[in-house]
Amino acid sequence: MKKTSNRVFTAVCVFALICTLMWVVFYAIQTYFVLTTGSGDGVINWDSPHIGRKLTVFVINRILILTMAGLMGAFVFNILKYLKGGMIFNRANVVLLWVMAIVLPIHSFISDNMGSACSDADQFDWMLTDTPFVYAIVGVIVALLYKVACDAAEEQKLTI
Amino acid sequence: MIIVNLDVMMARRKMSLNELSERVGITVANLSILKTGKAKAVRFSTLGAICRVLDCTPGDILEYRPDEE
Numbered sequence A: 001m002k003k004t005s006n007r008v009f010t011a012v013c014v015f016a017l018i019c020t021l022m023w024v025v026f027y028a029i030q031t032y033f034v035l036t037t038g039s040g041d042g043v044i045n046w047d048s049p050h051i052g053r054k055l056t057v058f059v060i061n062r063i064l065i066l067t068m069a070g071l072m073g074a075f076v077f078n079i080l081k082y083l084k085g086g087m088i089f090n091r092a093n094v095v096l097l098w099v100m101a102i103v104l105p106i107h108s109f110i111s112d113n114m115g116s117a118c119s120d121a122d123q124f125d126w127m128l129t130d131t132p133f134v135y136a137i138v139g140v141i142v143a144l145l146y147k148v149a150c151d152a153a154e155e156q157k158l159t160i
Numbered sequence B: 001m002i003i004v005n006l007d008v009m010m011a012r013r014k015m016s017l018n019e020l021s022e023r024v025g026i027t028v029a030n031l032s033i034l035k036t037g038k039a040k041a042v043r044f045s046t047l048g049a050i051c052r053v054l055d056c057t058p059g060d061i062l063e064y065r066p067d068e069e
Helices: A003-036 A051-083 A091-112 A131-157 B006-012 B017-024 B028-035 B044-054
Strands: B002-004 B062-064
Touching (some): A003 A051, A051 A091, B006 B028, B017 B028, B017 B044
Antiparallel strands (some): B002 B062
16 A cells, blocks of 8 residues: 555544544533433433433433444554555454444434433433434445455455 | 465475565565465466466466365
8 A cells, every 4th residue: 555545544544533532522521411400401301201211212322322432433443453554444344334334223213312302391202214224224335335345355465 | 276386386496485586576475375375366477477487387386176075
């Protein structure tokens, strides 16, 4: 791989790692305010009869954010690790992308319901939009394309 | 399956892996992949260079053996 491409890839990966870290920090701060501000719109309504369900959705959302951040961080870290050897494709990232393709639609579904979970309303109604399906399709396409590219790169590497 | 008899030809010509690598112009690591039969494909240019250095034909290096069922 050319030195320039190597530098560009490294810069993009470092930027992605910083963005992932900022994402986690932002939601950590938001979690603090949502849980401590008291009842109201945009935060948890502690007086709601559905507080158990609302809190469960909130906690699952935070766990999924951490999971996605971990997966994305590991993905970028793997690229940085293999970049020294001149490769950006590796088997570990193929697995990570398949896991992301499963986790991302679930994360999207829970995120769609966060508006209801963190609202002034007493009621909690589940909501299903097309977003999780769109994320699932895009996730599967990206994972498949990465796998094909990884296979091709390995074959190219073993062509003497 | 295709068997690579590079080690046989190297022994006949009394040539080391390092020397062959230098004269052919490919790395020892890649030559080792080829020698151990781990390579998935061989470029005509590489095969030609090996044949030139070892003074042989592709048939001396590559051999076809039917798979055992």
